[in-house]
Amino acid sequence: MTLFHDIFTPQVLEWMARFCFGYPFVMSWYWIVGSILYWFIRERHRSEYTSPPHLLETPLVSVLFPCFNEADQLHETMVVLMDFLATQIMKPLPSMMAQAITPEKY
Incomplete structure (x- = not known):
């Protein structure tokens, strides 16, 4: 077996594939929820900009x-x-x- 096959076993490749899909998916929800919470807590109570x-x-x-x-x-x-x-x-x-x-x- 080569060094590549020793390092990148099927379990490692499966973990990498899950991470490549899961990380952006989780972080997108993190930013969506964070921005909604920010709007409810901070921006909703601010006065309108007039001049x-x-x-x-x-x-x-x-x-x-x-x-x-x-x-x-x-x-x-x-x-x-x-x-x-x-x-x-x-x-x-x-x-x-x-x-x-x-x-x-x-």
């Missing part, structure tokens, strides 16, 4: 973007990024955007 909390001042934001070997496209990337920030996040800042994006800075 973000009022802040005393606007928080500072850092934006990091990769630009390795992108010197030719850096200005275009910054224009698009500042446009996105001005239109989607910081609504009332077109004058600041015009001051921040100038070709001379790059």
Whole structure:
């Protein structure tokens, strides 16, 4: 007999097959029951989200973007990024955007 047959006997192969089916089956039920219990215990009593909390001042934001070997496209990337920030996040800042994006800075 070979080493393979010595290690992987029919009993071991049967145990491995049961484990490969049983473990995902048991864990799926574990997650289903856990998520239902979490909803009943925690989420059910939470208030509905209506609007973000009022802040005393606007928080500072850092934006990091990769630009390795992108010197030719850096200005275009910054224009698009500042446009996105001005239109989607910081609504009332077109004058600041015009001051921040100038070709001379790059």
